Amino acid sequence: MKKGITALVNFSVGAALVLAVWQIAHLALSVNVLPSPFVVLRALPALLGQDIFTHAYHSFYRIGMALLFSMLIGLIVGIAAAGKGVFAKVLTPFLYFTYPIPRVALLPAVMLIFGLTDAAKIIMITIIVVYPIIVVVRDSVKDIPKQTYNTLTCYGAGRVQVFLYITLPWALGGILSTARISLGTAISILFFVEAYGARRGMGFFILDAWMRLNYVQMYAGIVVLSMAGFALFVLIDIIEGVFMKWKG
Amino acid sequence: MLNISNLSLNYAQTAALADVSLSIDKGDIYAILGPSGCGKTSLLNILAGSITHHTGQVTLYGGAIDHKNMSVGLITQDYGLLPWRTAYKNVILPLKIKCKDIGSCVDKIDYVLEKLGISELRNRYPVSLSGGQKQRVAIAAAFVMDPDLLLMDEPFSALDQVTREATQELFFRVWEESCPTTILVTHSIEEAVFLGQKIVVLSRAPGRVIQILDNPVFGCPDARGLPGFAAISSELRQLLKSDVRP
Ligand SMILES: Nc1ncnc2c1ncn2[C@@H]1O[C@H](COP(=O)(O)OP(=O)(O)O)[C@@H](O)[C@H]1O
Ligand SMILES: [Mg+2]
Numbered sequence: 001m002k003k004g005i006t007a008l009v010n011f012s013v014g015a016a017l018v019l020a021v022w023q024i025a026h027l028a029l030s031v032n033v034l035p036s037p038f039v040v041l042r043a044l045p046a047l048l049g050q051d052i053f054t055h056a057y058h059s060f061y062r063i064g065m066a067l068l069f070s071m072l073i074g075l076i077v078g079i080a081a082a083g084k085g086v087f088a089k090v091l092t093p094f095l096y097f098t099y100p101i102p103r104v105a106l107l108p109a110v111m112l113i114f115g116l117t118d119a120a121k122i123i124m125i126t127i128i129v130v131y132p133i134i135v136v137v138r139d140s141v142k143d144i145p146k147q148t149y150n151t152l153t154c155y156g157a158g159r160v161q162v163f164l165y166i167t168l169p170w171a172l173g174g175i176l177s178t179a180r181i182s183l184g185t186a187i188s189i190l191f192f193v194e195a196y197g198a199r200r201g202m203g204f205f206i207l208d209a210w211m212r213l214n215y216v217q218m219y220a221g222i223v224v225l226s227m228a229g230f231a232l233f234v235l236i237d238i239i240e241g242v243f244m245k246w247k248g
Numbered sequence: 249m250l251n252i253s254n255l256s257l258n259y260a261q262t263a264a265l266a267d268v269s270l271s272i273d274k275g276d277i278y279a280i281l282g283p284s285g286c287g288k289t290s291l292l293n294i295l296a297g298s299i300t301h302h303t304g305q306v307t308l309y310g311g312a313i314d315h316k317n318m319s320v321g322l323i324t325q326d327y328g329l330l331p332w333r334t335a336y337k338n339v340i341l342p343l344k345i346k347c348k349d350i351g352s353c354v355d356k357i358d359y360v361l362e363k364l365g366i367s368e369l370r371n372r373y374p375v376s377l378s379g380g381q382k383q384r385v386a387i388a389a390a391f392v393m394d395p396d397l398l399l400m401d402e403p404f405s406a407l408d409q410v411t412r413e414a415t416q417e418l419f420f421r422v423w424e425e426s427c428p429t430t431i432l433v434t435h436s437i438e439e440a441v442f443l444g445q446k447i448v449v450l451s452r453a454p455g456r457v458i459q460i461l462d463n464p465v466f467g468c469p470d471a472r473g474l475p476g477f478a479a480i481s482s483e484l485r486q487l488l489k490s491d492v493r494p
Contacts, residue, residue, distance in 0.1 A: 147326060154296040154322040154399070155345040156315035165341070169332045246332040248375035 007237075033215055040219040047220055055221075056228055058200040062118060062193075063186050063232070066125035070182060071175055073130050078137025079171055095134065103128045107193065116197035125189045129182050133175060140174030141167055176244060179236045187229045202228065249274045250397060250429060255304035256454075257290050263454035264290040265302070270448060270457065277423065277430040279444025279463075281437065281484060287455035288433035289325075292401045295431065296322050308397060319346065321390030321398040321428070325406065327382040329374045335385045336361075336370040342393040353392065360388045363422055380411040387419055391426070400432040404439060413472075416442055424467070437484045441465065441477055449484065451491045459487060 022037040081091045107124055114120035144166065152162055194203025202225040209218035250272040257265040264287040272278050282288055293299040295306060297315045306313060313320065319342070322328065329338045339357060340350055350357075361367045364384040374382055383403060390398055403419075404412045420443060423430065434440050440447045445466045449458045461483070465476040 147324065147328070148330070150293065150296060150298045150324060151322050151328040151341075152345065153298045154315060154320050155342045155393075156297075156317070156320075157345045158316075161345055165330065165345075169330075173332070246334075246373040246375060248373065 007234075035216050035219060037219075040216055040223060043216045043220050044223065047217070047224070050217075052205070052221075052224060055200055055202050055205045056224060058118075058198075059190055059194065059202040059225065060228060062121050062125065062201065063183075063190055065122045066129060066186055066190075067179075067182060069122065069126045070129040070133055070186075071179075073126070074133030074137055075171055075175060077130075078134045078174075079141055079167060081134065081138040082141035095131075099131060099135075103131070104189070104192065107196070111196065121190075121193040121198070121201075124193045125186050128189050129186050132185075133178060133182060136174050136178045137171050141171050144170050173244065173247070176236075176240055179240075180233065183229070183232055183236065187225070191225070249309055250431075251305070251307045252295075253305045255291070255294065255302055255306065257287065257294065257299065257302040266454040266456040268304075268450075268455065268457055270460075272429060272431070274429050275427040277427075277432065277443060277445050278448060279440035279446070280431060280433040280448045280450060281440040281444075281488070282433070282435065282450030282455055283452055283488065284435055286450045286453050288435070288450065289401055291455070292322070292399045292431070292433055295397070295399055296320065313397070318396045319393045321393055321395035323383075323386045323390050323398075323400045323403045325402045327374075327379075327386040329382055329385060329389075331374050334371050334373055335366060335377065335381075338374070338385055339388045339392055342389055346393065357388075357392050360391050360422070364388050364418060378411075379407050380415055383407065383415055384418070387415075387422065391422055391428075394426065395428045398428045398430040400430065402434050402436075403432070405434065405436060412439075419443070437481050437488075438472075440484065441481050442471060447480075447484065449487050458491060 019037050026034050026036045077091070080087045081095065082088065106127060110124050110127070111120050114123060148166055149162065152165060157165070190201070191203040191206070194201035195207050198204040202221060206218055206221035206225065209215075209221055250270075252268060252270040255265055255268040257263070268291065270278070280288060280291070290299060294302050295313065297313065297320075308314075308318065321342070329335075330341065333341065339361065340353075343350055343353055358367070361370070364387060366381060366384050366388060369377060369381055369385070374385070377385065383406075386403070404416055407415060416439065432439075432443055441463060443466075444463050447461045447463055449461070450456065451458050461480065463480060465471045465474050465480065468474060468476075471477050
């Protein structure tokens with residue numbers, strides 16, 4: 001309850017500050033490409049008739065799927081890369097070699113191969129988000145103190161049990177700690193992939209309004225996309241509250 | 249029943265144990281006393297199965313220690329609790345690993361938790377527990393598994409004086425109900441005298457056995473106040489002091 005109130009206060013203060021900075025910028029620049037936030041907010045209800053929910057739903061779906069795949073792949077590959085097997089030996093140089101490649105530049109290739117589909121967009125976001133997750137999972141599993149295994153070894157635990165009781169919970173903790181960064185990246189990339197060959201999605205909506213020189217609608221779209229991102233942030237907070245209680 | 253013969257251990261840079269031999273009967277509690285760095289933790293880790301590059305022999309009931317099918321309890325300096333499991337889930341961890349049916353052990357678990365005074369802490373995570381409370385959770389975990397062999401590595405050394413004595417006494421009361429064969433290593437003379445039926449004195453690194461003493465005040469109520477307690481303590485102090493090398 002108390003936590004809820006703190007969150008609400010933080011949200012209100014944050015929103016007020018953003019509106020204030022925006023309004024000041026609007027007054028200072030006084031150009032029609034930066035309308036007042038209040039004009040934009042007043043335009044929001046009118047958007048509801050504009051299929052805004054369909055657009056938001058598509059964006060949500062793409063981000064959600066991409067995050068899900070990224071975490072799943074990141075978990076599996078990251079844990080494998082932390083091991084001592086052949087896979088780790090092959091994977092480590094591969095990761096080091098491919099990490100610096102500007103993966104956003106692969107967009108044309110991904111679109112040529114997978115077309116203008118949802119799959120292409122989800123794959124694109126996943127390719128970018130999954131890398132840091134793999135690295136974090138690998139490092140966190142490698143950092144498990146050796147003594148952690150001692151009691152389990154003493155109880156005669158097998159490999160599968162060690163994995164279930166130590167490696168997996170530890171790696172999940174690592175993933176959750178990066179979830180916010182992953183989400184931020186995913187939203188940025190989402191905007192980018194929806195700019196090409198999409199008829200649905202918030203990225204498309206914003207760019208479409210821009211092309212039509214409807215700046216109020218463009219900013220309204222940005223506000224909606226931000227709110228969607230904010231909702232996902234809160235979701236991560238809640239998941240963390242439930243599963244990371246042990247971190248105190 | 250536990251036989252350690254000619255056990256030696258070398259690390260890349262240092263020799264940790266030199267030719268340690270010991271034989272412990274079922275139901276005995278041995279305190280192994282030695283200065284820091286003399287190889288006590290290494291010795292326990294060999295018995296616990298996490299160090300395997302030693303030479304020499306260790307047998308339990310005549311065969312090699314089979315951690316899967318026997319039950320060996322371990323209580324370490326850092327308590328060895330998994331932070332993402334609640335106190336209760338840490339206590340039942342050894343039973344889970346052994347694939348025992350928790351339902352049929354509930355009475356025993358409740359009894360041990362009650363006896364150690366941690367029933368109310370069941371649902372707390374280790375982060376929210378004090379050192380003494382974590383220690384009692386670790387002790388509970390070791391006892392619910394009815395260990396064939398119990399290994400303890402300086403279990404009380406991180407606690408403050410008052411908590412330490414209270415926890416030692418509590419431990420002893422639980423221990424004497426089932427008398428599992430126990431090895432407790434410590435650098436504290438006081439702890440060795442309070443809990444050790446026999447006291448094995450190790451030399452400076454690499455650890456070798458200097459002497460094995462019978463403890464006349466073991467198990468006496470209020471042992472700490474007896475004249476014998478002070479006497480054996482000073483004898484041990486002399487033994488440890490005499491082992492100074494330049
Ligand atoms: N993993 C290790 N690698 C190399 N040397 C070690 C390792 N563990 C312990 N040692 C060394 O072995 C000796 C005995 O250590 P340890 O068994 O921890 O002693 P104690 O528990 O009696 O303090 C020390 O000199 C220590 O530095
Ligand atoms: Mg030690």
